[in-house]
Amino acid sequence: MTVPNSGSLVFFGATGDLAYKQIFPSLQGLIQQEGFNVPIIGVSLDGSLEKLKARAEESLKSHGILDPEAFQKLAGLLRAVQGDYNDPGTYEKLRRELGDTERPLHYLAIPPTMFATVVEGLVNAGCATGARVVLEKPFGRDLSSAQELNRILHEHFPEKSIYRIDHYLGKEPVQNILYFRFANPIFEPIWNRDHVRSIQITMAEEFGVKGRGKFYEEAGAIRDVLQNHMLQLLASLTMDPHRGEDHESLRDEKGRLFKAITPLKPGDVVRGQFTGYLSEPGVSHDSTIETFVAVKLSIDNWRWAGVPIFIRCGKKLPLTSTEVMVEFKRPPRETFGEIVPITSSHMRIRISPDITISLGLRVKKPGGRMAGQDVELTFIRQDAEDTPPYQRLLGDAMRGSAELFAREDGIEAQWRVVDSVLDNVTPLYTYAPGTWGPEEAYQLIGRHGPWLNPRPPENRKCV
Numbered sequence: 001m002t003v004p005n006s007g008s009l010v011f012f013g014a015t016g017d018l019a020y021k022q023i024f025p026s027l028q029g030l031i032q033q034e035g036f037n038v039p040i041i042g043v044s045l046d047g048s049l050e051k052l053k054a055r056a057e058e059s060l061k062s063h064g065i066l067d068p069e070a071f072q073k074l075a076g077l078l079r080a081v082q083g084d085y086n087d088p089g090t091y092e093k094l095r096r097e098l099g100d101t102e103r104p105l106h107y108l109a110i111p112p113t114m115f116a117t118v119v120e121g122l123v124n125a126g127c128a129t130g131a132r133v134v135l136e137k138p139f140g141r142d143l144s145s146a147q148e149l150n151r152i153l154h155e156h157f158p159e160k161s162i163y164r165i166d167h168y169l170g171k172e173p174v175q176n177i178l179y180f181r182f183a184n185p186i187f188e189p190i191w192n193r194d195h196v197r198s199i200q201i202t203m204a205e206e207f208g209v210k211g212r213g214k215f216y217e218e219a220g221a222i223r224d225v226l227q228n229h230m231l232q233l234l235a236s237l238t239m240d241p242h243r244g245e246d247h248e249s250l251r252d253e254k255g256r257l258f259k260a261i262t263p264l265k266p267g268d269v270v271r272g273q274f275t276g277y278l279s280e281p282g283v284s285h286d287s288t289i290e291t292f293v294a295v296k297l298s299i300d301n302w303r304w305a306g307v308p309i310f311i312r313c314g315k316k317l318p319l320t321s322t323e324v325m326v327e328f329k330r331p332p333r334e335t336f337g338e339i340v341p342i343t344s345s346h347m348r349i350r351i352s353p354d355i356t357i358s359l360g361l362r363v364k365k366p367g368g369r370m371a372g373q374d375v376e377l378t379f380i381r382q383d384a385e386d387t388p389p390y391q392r393l394l395g396d397a398m399r400g401s402a403e404l405f406a407r408e409d410g411i412e413a414q415w416r417v418v419d420s421v422l423d424n425v426t427p428l429y430t431y432a433p434g435t436w437g438p439e440e441a442y443q444l445i446g447r448h449g450p451w452l453n454p455r456p457p458e459n460r461k462c463v
């Protein structure tokens with residue numbers, strides 16, 4: 001079924017960070033590649049039209065992607081509405097600017113504490129009729145606040161008009177996990193508890209909080225990336241095939257998977273904070289926010305019962321990379337009498353910085369003995385040509401395609417997984433920058449380990 005495109009894009013927070021880092025580059029990309037050609041209305045407290053044009057130009061220059069022709073088109077489509085989000089007059093101005101455009105897309109690139117105010121302002125001024133709304137992560141702070149936010153949104157918007165962004169879903173390699181699994185039937189018979197020994201996901205970042213201390217103090221690793229990006233990745237890796245032809249079926253299957261994840265208990269979680277975090281700008285001197293988290297999860301369904309799943313994410317780790325390791329069981333006995341590392345058979349799926357899929361196998365070493373070595377059969381691709389995630393997602397929302405956005409049931413199920421380990425219910429350990437987190441993370445994985453660290457790109461070879 002084709003859904004009509006939005007007739008205009010309204011973005012709140014037009015002079016903010018997200019607009020600068022993601023929205024302006026995405027808009028230029030949409031103009032270049034998809035002939036995007038509808039009014040773009042930036043709403044902010046202090047952004048005149050001239051200021052927004054200058055911000056857009058500066059943003060594109062800072063990304064090294066300024067295309068003078070596309071930028072001219074972007075500047076020509078840009079409109080500005082200035083005003084306080086608490087002032088009904090701001091939405092009256094927006095109403096006039098929208099004119100008779102149909103299905104405006106309202107992108108709330110603003111702090112979540114302002115979501116409800118802006119939604120009410122839009123509704124009262126008649127800007128919400130037939131409209132779509134895009135919301136940035138974090139969607140709520142826990143299960144009950146997410147439910148409350150959903151309730152407020154549903155008073156005015158049907159679920160099909162709500163687009164909750166998790167930019168991991170817009171990433172090519174994340175979509176490729178589903179494609180790769182379901183387009184190659186040879187994997188299906190082994191993708192389950194009979195053949196998989198364990199699953200590990202590591203999201204490592206070499207950098208710290210990059211001056212976002214104030215934001216991070218409200219989040220911490222569990223809310224910032226585990227509840228959303230990491231669980232989405234896990235769902236793509238472990239869900240059952242969807243029917244394909246219908247947009248909702250993918251989100252139905254994902255929802256089923258999220259609901260099958262056993263909620264975390266304190267003993268399944270190790271939280272860490274890197275030494276030096278407390279001196280970051282915007283961070284409280286006695287903060288107990290975690291910059292690292294490692295968890296042990298399980299999925300309570302037939303496919304995955306009994307398979308331990310470990311996820312860790314952290315800042316100030318030795319390198320920047322996100323990698324999935326699916327570890328396969330060894331044969332019931334080693335036919336050639338060798339002592340083989342338990343990690344020999346695996347599938348490595350690397351999401352960043354490059355896109356890699358490797359199959360870890362044993363091959364015989366040349367010579368008289370039946371003795372082998374570990375090799376990886378590897379597919380590598382650089383991501384330079386990929387559509388950036390925000391551009392992909394913004395384009396999809398404009399077209400009314402919701403498949404790559406989080407749905408109400410899914411997001412609530414994701415919060416249910418982490419809800420009882422939020423805030424300070426588990427101890428906080430410190431770790432030195434440049435290490436793989438606190439010692440306790442090694443104890444968590446125990447006999448299911450070792451943790452398999454993503455390798456620096458230069459150490460990986462195609463075999």
Ligand code: BG6
Pocket residue numbers: 137205224225352
């Ligand atoms: C964001 C988090 O959602 O994702 C950041 O707020 C994190 O803390 C970022 O660094 C990672 O995204 P990517 O695309 O760089 O892996």
